[in-house]
Amino acid sequence: MDKEFVQTLQMIARERDISETELIAEAEEALAAAYKKHVGATGDVTVRIDTEKGSLHAICEKEVVGHVTNGFFQMSLEDARKKDPKAEIGDFIPVEIAPESFGRIAAQTFKQVLQQRLREAERKRTLELFSERxxxxxxxxxxxxxxxxxxxxxxxxxxxxxxxxxxxxxxxxxxxxxxxxxxxxxxxxxxxxxxxxRRADELLAKLFEMEVPEIEQGTVEIKGVAREPGVRSKITVVSHDERVDAVGACVGQRGARVQAIVNELYDEKIDIIPYSDDVSAFIAGALSPAKVSSVRLNKVEKRADVIVPDSQLSLAIGKGGVNARLAHKLTGWNIDIRSESQVAEEGGNAQA
CATH class of the missing domain: 2.40.50.140 (Nucleic acid-binding proteins)
Known part of the structure; x- marks a missing residue:
């Protein structure tokens, strides 16, 4: 171990927002456990890393035995009494371990500890950051x-x-x-x-908040969102300031604001609908871009009978019914769409 290695460890700790003290402490514990396992020691092993000098100090408690079979963790009674005159067989005597005795153990252990701590640090950071977000x-x-x-x-x-x-x-x-x-x-x-x-309705609402300052400031409010991701979306907005046009604020100058969102969503079509407390007007707007002739409400069944010009029928329904489905989702009303000629034909049949 050298000072450069310790400095590298300290730099990693700072960059990854890991406690240097905790990282060193865990490395010391891991080195002690690895050495103890490697030599088969029965006594305690203690390791201390001197970050100032870049050095390692290790102590192994060697067992006093009558016959030494492994010098890594055993010592004779004669040698033990040189350190402690009162030593007896079965006692444990702390003996300093030469740093070179660790060899590859140190390198492998540091690598494992560092990898584990980095994973834990990333896990902690992810949980803290994105739980809030x-x-x-x-x-x-x-x-x-x-x-x-x-x-x-x-x-x-x-x-x-x-x-x-x-x-x-x-x-x-x-x-x-x-x-x-x-x-x-x-x-x-x-x-x-x-x-x-990428499918959440909330994504569209948040994108408008990011692109339209009036929404972020609270001047314009998003009242509802309906999406069929990748196909079409509808968003209804209202202004709390009579001087600000809610739809115009969302569209932006020359359509710049809404176009930025369309580009982000890979050309998903977006209809911006002015919110209204007048249910009939709101439903008519929700069927945009189709033009609506009339809306008749059945409040008991919460159903709206909508009549559109013949030329607007397919537009009002949309490809595969998408426009009608989104209007239903946005308004919360069941919507029955018929053309003027269909209504006239039904009236003629009724008279006949």
């Missing part, structure tokens, strides 16, 4: 895949993007930097990992 959005880099899961790196912590939290049409290429929603920290066989999501 649960519900936040962080930036992370895709590093690899493990089966169906994607592993990302956020600072020094690994993030786990499970299949159920992925968006089907997103590529997750190595070295891609993406923003993810932090669900929490979970223990795995590889240690704690940060569970993240």
């Amino acid at each position: 649960q519900g936040d959005v962080v930036s992370a880099v895709v590093t690899r895949r493990e089966g169906p899961d994607v592993i990302l790196q956020a600072g020094r912590s690994e993030c786990l993007l499970r299949r159920e939290d992925q968006v089907r049409n997103e590529p997750y290429r190595i070295n891609d930097r993406i923003r993810v929603y932090v669900r929490g920290v979970e223990e795995t066989r590889r240690g704690p990992r940060v569970r993240v999501s």
Whole structure:
């Protein structure tokens, strides 16, 4: 052992935010246990590392025996009485061990202790940092895949993007930097990992908070979010300042703010809907980009009968019904959409 080695250990402790005192103490204990096991000692072994001099001092309690079979942990009565005139067979006499006696034991033990402490330090840091950041959005880099899961790196912590939290049409290429929603920290066989999501509705809301200062300041409020990840999303907003247009604030100058979010979500379409206490107006807006002719409410069944121009029917329903589903999710109302010609035909049939 030399001073340079101790200095390296101290530097690692500082960089990884590990207690230098604890690291040295654990190394001392590990070295003592390793030496004791290596030589088969029955007495105690004590190791002390002098960080100032970069030296190692070790004491092994050797057993006093009538016939020495192993000089590493035994000593004769004659030798014992040179150190302690009152020594008897069966006593243990502390004897200093030459540092070179440790040899490869020291190097291997330090490596094991250091690796273990680094793992524990990373585990502690991950738990502390991301337990506080649960519900936040962080930036992370895709590093690899493990089966169906994607592993990302956020600072020094690994993030786990499970299949159920992925968006089907997103590529997750190595070295891609993406923003993810932090669900929490979970223990795995590889240690704690940060569970993240790209599918969460909350991701969209947080991205708007990050891009739109008026939301962060509380001037504009997000009232609801509905997503079909990778396809289309709807977000409804309201302004608490009559001078601020909520939708305009979210769109940004020349659409810059909403376009930044669309780019982050790999071209997921986003509709920004003005919130209204007028349920009919809110439902009509929720079916955007389709134009609505009329809305009739059945408050008992919480159902809305919506009539749209013939040219708007497919747009109101959306591909595979996505627009209608999102409008239902956003408003909480069951929505029945019909075209003007369908209503006219139904009226004609009823008269006939």
